[in-house]
Amino acid sequence: MNDQQLIDAYFHRIGYKGPHNPSLDVLNQITLAHVRSIPFENLDILLGKSINISLDAVIEKLINQERGGYCFEQNGLLLCVLQKLGFDVTPISARVRLDRPRDFTPPRTHVFLKVELSGTTWFTDVGVGGVSLTSAIQFIQDTEQITNHETRRIVYEGNRYFHQVLFPTGWVDVCEFTLEEMPEIDRELANWYTSNHPKSHFKDRLIVARAGDNGKRLTLVNREFSERDKNGSANKTTINSPKELIKVLNENFNLTFPIDTKFQSPGLRWD
Known part of the structure; x- marks a missing residue:
């Protein structure tokens, strides 16, 4: 697959039909389209499969198979596409x-x-589950930033930056960082830990998330399916059977699995 074929296939996957120039508007449009179309999920780990974050493997899984993935897959794919579009990323x-x-x-x-972009630093993150960004945020401190979904800000405390999201209960940390680059070898190592280490939280719970329309968030954690609106109000439903789980995955996240699929997780013990 050459560069243009990859870009075309990716844009078809996320339903994006806008311009291709490296601009803030294009970055925001792609970010929103991505998190609405490609769900965050750790399902292969619960099926006992390894997570391959090579570009070919990610293209096969997220684009050709129309699956989702987690940060190393999601942001790895976006990284490649943005680079090919001419972004400095x-x-x-x-x-x-x-x-x-x-x-x-x-x-x-x-x-x-x-x-x-034009001397200004922006962040995007399509791989942090139920709080994945739906538009880029600027690298400025202590300033509330409105996105297509929640309000965000960046604060600096104890020699670390914190990306925060505003919930009805107040500001909540999403992640901390120091602006250190994460080269491919470090992503490979972290991916191994995330998908294989017994203490990785992706080993003991099912997590699926997707951004919806009008600020809505759809999130599935083990047997609890949540639809949260832009104001933070959530409608939660308990899933009562493996077949119902397969139906929720298909109807809300466009993920198709055989009806007899068994995800192995302590949080999916059925009575």
């Missing part, structure tokens, strides 16, 4: 902090993208 390493107190140090197993 760099993969940045981070630690995911969602649901984790500040006194806990999570592994550095996240990658997001830094994009330079």
Whole structure:
């Protein structure tokens, strides 16, 4: 697959029909289209499969098979496409902090993208689950930034930057970073930990997420399916059988699996 074929296939996958020039508007449009079309998911890990983050493997899975994936797959694909479109983009390493107190140090197993446009630095991240960005945010501190979904900000504390999201309960850390680049070898190592280490949270729970229309978020964690609106109000439903789980994956995330598929996770014990 040559560069143009990849771009065409990717744009078809995310339903994008806009311009191809490296601009902020194009970056925002692609970011939104991506997270609406390609779900965040860790399902292969729960099926006992390895996660291959080589470009060919990611293209096969996320584009040809119309599956989803997690940060190393999602942002890896976006990184490649943006580079081929002429964007000045760099993969940045981070630690995911969602649901984790500040006194806990999570592994550095996240990658997001830094994009330079006309002397201004922007971040995009289509691979952080239910809070994946739906438009780029500028690298400025202590400033509220409106996105297509939640309000965001970046703060600097203790020699670290924190990307935060505003929920009805207040500001919540999404990830912390130091602007250190994450080269391919570091992504390979972090991907191995994320998909194989017994203490990786992707080993013990099912996670699927996608951005919807009008600020809506669709999230599935184990047996709980949540539809959250832009104001943070959530409608939650408990899934009661493996067949119902397969139906939810298909109807809400466009993920198709055989009806007898069994995902192995402590959070999916059926009574």
